[in-house]
Amino acid sequence: MTEIAGGQLLRTQGVTAPAGFRAAGITAGIKANGKSDLALVFNEGPELAAAGVFTANKVKAAPVLWSQQVLTTGRLRAVVLNSGGANACTGAPGFQDAHKTAEQVAASLSDWGTETGAIEVAVCSTGLIGDRLPMDKVLAGVTAIVHELAGGISGGTDAAHAVMTTDTVPKQVALHHGGKWKVGGMAKGAGMLAPSLATMLCVLTTDAVATAEQLDEALRHATRMTFDRLDVDGAASTNDTVLLLSSGASNVAPSQDELNAAVLAVCDDLAEQMMADAEGVTKRVRVTVNGAASEQDALIAARGVARDSLVKTALFGSDPNWGRVLAAVGIAPITLDPDRIAVSFNGNPVCIDGVGAPGAREVDLSGGDIDLTIELGVGEHTASIRTTDLSHGYVEENSAYSS
Amino acid sequence: MTEIAGGQLLRTQGVTAPAGFRAAGITAGIKANGKSDLALVFNEGPELAAAGVFTANKVKAAPVLWSQQVLTTGRLRAVVLNSGGANACTGAPGFQDAHKTAEQVAASLSDWGTETGAIEVAVCSTGLIGDRLPMDKVLAGVTAIVHELAGGISGGTDAAHAVMTTDTVPKQVALHHGGKWKVGGMAKGAGMLAPSLATMLCVLTTDAVATAEQLDEALRHATRMTFDRLDVDGAASTNDTVLLLSSGASNVAPSQDELNAAVLAVCDDLAEQMMADAEGVTKRVRVTVNGAASEQDALIAARGVARDSLVKTALFGSDPNWGRVLAAVGIAPITLDPDRIAVSFNGNPVCIDGVGAPGAREVDLSGGDIDLTIELGVGEHTASIRTTDLSHGYVEENSAYSS
Numbered sequence A, B: 001m002t003e004i005a006g007g008q009l010l011r012t013q014g015v016t017a018p019a020g021f022r023a024a025g026i027t028a029g030i031k032a033n034g035k036s037d038l039a040l041v042f043n044e045g046p047e048l049a050a051a052g053v054f055t056a057n058k059v060k061a062a063p064v065l066w067s068q069q070v071l072t073t074g075r076l077r078a079v080v081l082n083s084g085g086a087n088a089c090t091g092a093p094g095f096q097d098a099h100k101t102a103e104q105v106a107a108s109l110s111d112w113g114t115e116t117g118a119i120e121v122a123v124c125s126t127g128l129i130g131d132r133l134p135m136d137k138v139l140a141g142v143t144a145i146v147h148e149l150a151g152g153i154s155g156g157t158d159a160a161h162a163v164m165t166t167d168t169v170p171k172q173v174a175l176h177h178g179g180k181w182k183v184g185g186m187a188k189g190a191g192m193l194a195p196s197l198a199t200m201l202c203v204l205t206t207d208a209v210a211t212a213e214q215l216d217e218a219l220r221h222a223t224r225m226t227f228d229r230l231d232v233d234g235a236a237s238t239n240d241t242v243l244l245l246s247s248g249a250s251n252v253a254p255s256q257d258e259l260n261a262a263v264l265a266v267c268d269d270l271a272e273q274m275m276a277d278a279e280g281v282t283k284r285v286r287v288t289v290n291g292a293a294s295e296q297d298a299l300i301a302a303r304g305v306a307r308d309s310l311v312k313t314a315l316f317g318s319d320p321n322w323g324r325v326l327a328a329v330g331i332a333p334i335t336l337d338p339d340r341i342a343v344s345f346n347g348n349p350v351c352i353d354g355v356g357a358p359g360a361r362e363v364d365l366s367g368g369d370i371d372l373t374i375e376l377g378v379g380e381h382t383a384s385i386r387t388t389d390l391s392h393g394y395v396e397e398n399s400a401y402s403s
Helices: A064-069 A091-112 A135-147 A153-160 A214-225 A256-276 A295-307 A309-316 A322-330 A390-399 B060-069 B089-111 B135-148 B150-160 B212-225 B254-274 B296-306 B309-316 B322-330 B392-398
Strands: A002-004 A007-010 A021-026 A038-043 A050-054 A079-080 A123-125 A172-177 A181-188 A202-207 A242-246 A286-292 A342-345 A349-352 A369-375 A381-388 B002-003 B007-010 B022-024 B038-043 B048-055 B076-082 B120-125 B171-178 B182-187 B201-206 B243-247 B284-292 B342-345 B348-352 B369-375 B381-388
Touching: A002 A202, A007 A256, A021 A153, A021 A309, A038 A135, A038 A153, A038 A202, A038 A242, A050 A064, A050 A214, A064 A091, A064 A123, A064 A242, A064 A322, A064 B076, A079 A091, A079 A135, A079 A153, A079 A202, A091 A123, A091 A135, A123 A172, A123 A242, A123 B322, A153 A172, A153 A181, A172 A256, A181 A256, A202 A256, A214 A242, A214 A256, A256 A381, A286 A295, A286 B296, A295 A322, A295 A369, A295 A381, A309 A322, A309 B150, A309 B392, A322 A342, A390 B309, A390 B342, A390 B392, B007 B254, B022 B135, B022 B150, B038 B135, B038 B150, B038 B201, B038 B243, B048 B060, B048 B212, B060 B243, B076 B089, B076 B135, B076 B201, B089 B120, B089 B135, B120 B201, B150 B171, B171 B254, B182 B254, B201 B254, B212 B243, B212 B254, B254 B381, B284 B296, B296 B309, B296 B322, B296 B369, B296 B381, B309 B322, B322 B342, B322 B348, B322 B369
Parallel strands: A079 A123, A202 A242, A286 A369, B076 B120, B201 B243, B284 B369
Antiparallel strands: A002 A007, A007 A172, A021 A038, A038 A079, A050 A242, A172 A181, A181 A202, A286 A381, A342 A349, A342 A369, B002 B007, B007 B171, B022 B038, B038 B076, B048 B243, B171 B182, B182 B201, B284 B381, B342 B348, B342 B369
16 A cells, blocks of 8 residues: 555555446457457446547557547447457458447346446457457446446455456556545556557546546546657557546545545556566566756657667666666757766666766676666756566567467 | 679679779687688779778768878878777777778888878778777787788688678689679678678779779769668667778779679679678568659568568578568558559568458468568569578577677
């Protein structure tokens, strides 16, 4: 339990921590390995305000195209998520599949007693790009999962399990804000994690009273500072989706600043969990650039270092190879004075004024957490990127994914 | 032997194939492993015209700063090259070391009978970034190597050996242009290979009669089409240097077009050799983008795919995972219609109009050469990037380089 943003973070809870939400996760048979693969998050209301942020990739999966359309209303009753297939690059038939899934969710919820339209249902998919989903299993699963919707904590945890692909652990967290209102969240993402949101699905819930516009502001602020700054392999997905739903069930209307802070805290914690469980990770790395001419410059430099294969392989080898850091910074299109750059690993200076520091080659990087800080000395701005090393495990996991 | 650009390419010869050049490679003791590590290329004239292209990295090694200054004269008498240390990020003392090396080469050549100034001597270094060179060994080596300068082929081959770092084979080639004039070249480069020339050193020689301006045009044209389009790991070096020296000894003055074509052919062959010997390479990959709105768009898209860790690991696993190719293309900042993209591996269509083609998952990529072609269908422009897969070998080689 961590004290943050005026509240407490608990990783034992997720999307069903806030009042007014139910969720479930089941095995629908979409995954060949028999693990759970279908999740539903349901907003009981009384309010249905929602906001979403989606991948910047021009190649967008069918569920992204569908959910973007749905979100123009600023309202969501439910989110259905599947692992075991991305439904990306599947053309018009794939879009029809996403549409049919939403219709089936709406029909099942209506049968169950809550009148729902397909336009109130967002769809998220994750898995291999390029294959159609087994729609018979998806639709049967949707009919079944409505009956599994549980209040309480377990429904959220089941849902968090059902969206996992190469994730080894489910990722969820809830922020209890002074016992009065809450923000909960679940996420998946382990590879294809990069700038425009990382390859990830994330559903956030809150029982705060808030308009769609307020949710949108809080969500954009939070994703910009967290998921957008998580970069495992520079690869941006076709399916990235982050949704924020509010039920208003707490009857508390926090200020925009309070809402921003709470959503940011939940997203930050989920981003930390995703970094820690990234494909092949053996080092959790935070690259911080200080003294930049602008925040954008700091971000570009930090991302450049975080993506550099030679820096990442050196970190895998626990090698304090600061020269590769300088080479990566030097090619970044930013304001730079090579003779002012300083670098430190875990607080140990390895480069000062662009030249090696005494003892630089002996810095011990054998631990699992590496703090790589770069001081540019040309301004006052700063930014951080979370990343990981480039390991044999990453190569292994990604060299035989589809076959 | 290959017929090209009006001549014949021979990989058994290099910088000493053109008349008027001598070269040598020796063990000066800079490398700890006792392999040869110092090379000298010497232009006997009668002409001394030269041109150079250098890394775009803002963090430039001392020898780059020195050689850029020297090249402003458009003249070169000699190039001294060392492996075993990059002399990068070594500050003012490192620059003094590069300067002293050039002075020692000039003094030794003058003693040997050819009056030479330090301003006529370019310096190139490659190896670990951040350490000073062992100058006692470098200077003693420079004194000794002048006496080893050999005409004929062996001197060039010895020089090509002496610049190797993680290269497993020396890289050289000579173009015999109708028996009348020649272009020779040698290069090193296996990792930290990327856009702004790839991390590489390359010395090209010709006995054609040409001005420094003509050489400069030929060199810029050739590097733009070859070394700039070789991208092993997206990492740009602090030491990239490509030099072109002419002796005029053939008394033949080719047209600019003939010179351009010959220099291009030699650079293209050396780039091919560098791709084939890249760190950890198990697949030699050519990514071609056709149908782009501009050549720049084609290049950006091809480079994006060539750098994508998920595409590269899939290719290592012989996995025709075309969805990752679409995800990589989709994030490129170019004109794009997702529904028009087609992809083929070695001529086998795997994606048509943005959707998987029948049999796409069964394409056999077990061979060592992969031709990955992407048709955007939005214009008439094309570009290719040479790259490699991302293998366990690459991770292994780069996770324990400095330690």
